Amino acid sequence: MDTILDILDELKPGVDWRGRTDLVDGRELDSLTIISLIAELEDAFDVVVPAVEIVPENFNSLEGIWALVRRLREQGL
Incomplete structure (x- = not known):
């Protein structure tokens, strides 16, 4: 989870x-930031985030x- 925190801190x-449970709903994460976050997550964790998971x-x-x-x-994705 620390890696994700580092990525988020870099992005924004x-x-x-x-402490937040409304990152998307509260507009802390907008669409461009989410796209960047997904790319970073895929690189860091060697996963692929399917479009159906972008909710x-x-x-x-x-x-x-x-x-x-x-x-x-x-x-194994």
Whole structure:
């Protein structure tokens, strides 16, 4: 999860990533930032994020992003 925090801090510094559950809904993560985040996650964790997984529930919180990465790794994607 620390790697994800580092990526998020690089993309958009100064946000309380740990305490938020509305990153998409509260517009901390916009579409361009999510695209950049996905590219970084794919590189860092050697996964592929399918388009069907690009939904607010997977990106509204640090825990949601981490759960997505873990699920993709378990599925071998």
